[in-house]
Amino acid sequence: MDIKENTEISEINDFLVNEVELEKIYxxxxxxxxxxxxxxxxxxxxxxxxxYYKGWNLTKTVKYYNLEEExxxxxxxxxxxxxxxxxxxxxxxxxxxxxxxxxxxxNVGQVVTPAKxxxxxxxxxxxxxxxxxxxRQFFKKVKRGQFEIVNPKEQRESELN
Numbered sequence: 001m002d003i004k005e006n007t008e009i010s011e012i013n014d015f016l017v018n019e020v021e022l023e024k025i026y027x028x029x030x031x032x033x034x035x036x037x038x039x040x041x042x043x044x045x046x047x048x049x050x051x052y053y054k055g056w057n058l059t060k061t062v063k064y065y066n067l068e069e070e071x072x073x074x075x076x077x078x079x080x081x082x083x084x085x086x087x088x089x090x091x092x093x094x095x096x097x098x099x100x101x102x103x104x105x106x107n108v109g110q111v112v113t114p115a116k117x118x119x120x121x122x123x124x125x126x127x128x129x130x131x132x133x134x135x136r137q138f139f140k141k142v143k144r145g146q147f148e149i150v151n152p153k154e155q156r157e158s159e160l161n
């Protein structure tokens with residue numbers, strides 16, 4: 001007996017739930033739609049389900065699977081999917097930097113750790129360290145792993161006087 005090896009790339013690892021759970025959810029959700037659905041509508045509904053359980057928002061799902069927006073939105077609402085699923089949707093570097101700067105301006109004089117800043121601003125530790133390395137003027141080292149937040153403008157003025 002010849003056993004063929006499966007050479008297809010599996011997308012299963014990308015999902016927020018395991019394969020068995022996903023199949024149960026998929027069957028249940030597809031079952032809520034009328035059985036007289038045409039193949040295009042079924043493809044759209046399937047793509048919306050898979051996109052949602054990959055943690056994507058509706059816009060990314062529509063673009064990735066090349067779906068009709070109105071039909072995808074219909075199924076998204078029909079399945080009662082939440083708008084902000086899949087964790088935080090902060091993705092732009094500029095947005096993250098602006099949020100960090102705003103946080104630092106509000107907390108001048110406080111002694112903080114990188115972990116505290118990253119949780120308060122909802123960013124990862126590597127993102128914090130990248131910001132820290134590029135913007136050392138906002139921080140004054142107190143001891144290992146702790147920084148005092150300073151206002152760079154006030155710091156410059158006090159050094160000039």
